[in-house]
Amino acid sequence: MPNVGVVGVQWGDEGKGKIIDILSDYADIIVRFQGGANAGHTIVAGGKRVILHLIPSGILREGKCCIIGNGVVLDPEVFVHELSELKALGYIKDDKKLMVSGLAHLIMPYHKKLDMLKESRNTKKIGTTGRGIGPAYEDKASRMGIRVIDLFDKKVLTERVKRNLEFKNFVIKKYYKNEGFQARQIVKTYSEYGKILKKYVTDTTAFLHKSIDQNKTILFEGAQGTYLDIDHGTYPYVTSSNTVSGNMASGSGAPPTSVGYILGICKAYTTRVGEGPFPTELFGEDGELMRKIGDEYGATTGRPRRCGWFDAVIVRRAVKTNGIKGLSLMKMDVLDSFEKIKICVKYKIGAKTYAEPPMSVGDYERVEPVYEEIDGWNTSLRGITKYDELPTNAKKYLKRLEELVEARIDIVSTGPERESTILLKTRLYNLRFAFLNS
Template sequence: MARSVVILGTQWGDEGKGKIVDLLAHDADAVVRFQGGHNAGHTLVVDGRKTVLHLIPSGILTDRARCLVGNGVVVAPDALLGEIAGLESAGIEVKGRLGLSSACPVILACHEALDRAREKARGKKAIGTTGRGIGPVYEDKASRHGIRLADLADPARLADKLGGVLDYHNFLLRHYYEAEPLDVARVADDAARQGEALKPMLCDVTDELHTLRRQGRALLFEGAQGALLDIDHGTYPFVTSSNTTVGGVMTGAGVGPGDIDYVLGITKAYTTRVGSGPFPTELDDENGRRMAERGVEFGATTGRPRRCGWLDAVALRRMVRINGVTGLCLTKLDVLDGFASVKVCVDYEGVDAFPLGAEEWARARPVYETIPGWEGDTRGITDAADLPSGARAYLDRIETLVEAPIHMLSTGPEREANVIFQHPYG
């Protein structure tokens, strides 16, 4: 029986991870975020009520799981405190169940200002960031002058470190990007206030995870974004600033490879992408518009419309291999209900090997295999026997092409709308 399960997106994000984390969290003693920041959003629908989470693990909507934020996550204190307040106003206990790694890097107002200034300066070459300061704060972390939550909670240490960081960013804003600098005193006051509010929730996440593991408890690791946005293995430079692949679990939470028993890869039955960057199977036609409309394809965090296209089995197979995916969960199959035929990308033309950067990705032209569509509605199905034969054939073909079994099928946003062929926790 698996005790530690990792949930990862295997496309460009927005695959429906939040709903699956919420579902499996009922079997978990702890749910852990290990990378990313509040640039990601998980949308959950429980008892007809919609909740969007950004930093707090999706297990918070259960009454059991301890929710932990690992050192690989970058934290915007104001956003986190706002999210806590929103949940608690809805009657959900958060502060007593939430643990934050003291080593989490802190996103300050200067990081957000720098992020927006850079995107503006790039013009037509903009990466398509959310402007939330994610990239600049990871840069500070790598440059070894970043502010951590532990610093925020220690007024003397904060005062010693903050001035240099703000001077550096203000210099860039004023002299390179010709943007307005930040008020140092105001940023310092905000940081000190936020540190005081978050201090009771700080803990040693890594130690807690290893203690739970030794006790035989069930752990659930929750990824943000998708594997194709990984800074090392994605469509660079149109990627996020962290490792969204399985290696990020180890560095961002402090566990070893042997502590992971099962990797569940989440993928849509088609493909979507938010923001800029290459997308070989993108559709700018009626089929793409139909997917966007039926799939309600708008970003949970930014509200930006998602680009839509046919399933890319070449990219998905690559992500299955990189992440050691044990089983897949396919989401939004119902969006393809009623199509006379559906297509799957089975190869690329124009490149000699799998693309490793945006330039190679831009040359990749999809080679499609056409599969007959199916009649009938797959939305809300909970029994595999009720799947139309054409839909079942589509699933079988995906398994063959990507070299991984489909263990779960999400058939709607509601928690109970699933077909489970094999449960990750056994």
């Protein structure tokens, strides 16, 4: 099939925004299938730096159709803000190029408040962004959620807000000793959001089915990364949705058979925001240097990212879990200044070594990385666009990563700009074939 899915294979923040922006040039439709405004995709195009949290990164490309799928939890306040910014920048000239699934669930004000109150109460933090994502998915699972389509029936909206506030206000007031919400104000505010959203809301599942029948090319855009997946990540230090490729179907309504190529995105090193185990984390000068050169601060929260060496153990598992056919290695240029570069090839607990990630978070926190060390290239890769121009040691690094993670590297990023990208043409043929069906 001609359609392509993009997922992160580490703990998020791998650089998916840039790659989705590039690949959008080959696609007709770009679909976001999970997550919410807790994810940030940063794109540098035409000298402008754009950060998107909800609207798919393909919106920056002329004539592309972008969809927020049913698997997303949508914060209408963030959506309206992004919409306004993108229109001001001239990226949305035709409202028909943006669609929102009426089946997507809404982030409500009490979700955000409960998210922050719960995190502040925890003695051991999860590292939530406080954007209400977890509580919104909780309501969805417990059949208390309010969906986008409910904004257009004031009676239904009012009934559901009142019903939810009976419980939410009780918890906020009695347990957290905080100020609750008034149903009337929420209904009024969200009804106004509904007026703005109405022109974008449609049956996106039906639209995708029709597009597939018409042989349109579709790019599925994931948020966060494999190890923040609620089932396959470092639970409980995870997000509240399935971030792996298997959720592309349920989060969009497109059939699983419609996705023919999965591209995994990973950095040439590893980062993580928030709490949770991180076996290759660096606490000294090397970690600080990675953070400084890579500008490693969260696009959503601004929090400094934890930095460490490339972890082949987690990437290899992610390759198999997601069915990845090729990888895009991001921020290769950040390693330019390192004399020696380490790669985690196995984990060690006591006298035993392991080639697979542990299931227990306790074991995860106890593992020690087993490293291989290679020589750095000690020259700038910034802006290189051809594989042959890479120094020998950089090529050796790429080759060794391919061997360890058991996947080929199809794209290498050498800077934040669109143009600072190496497309390995002989390998990328399959990806272009997937899109162009030629």
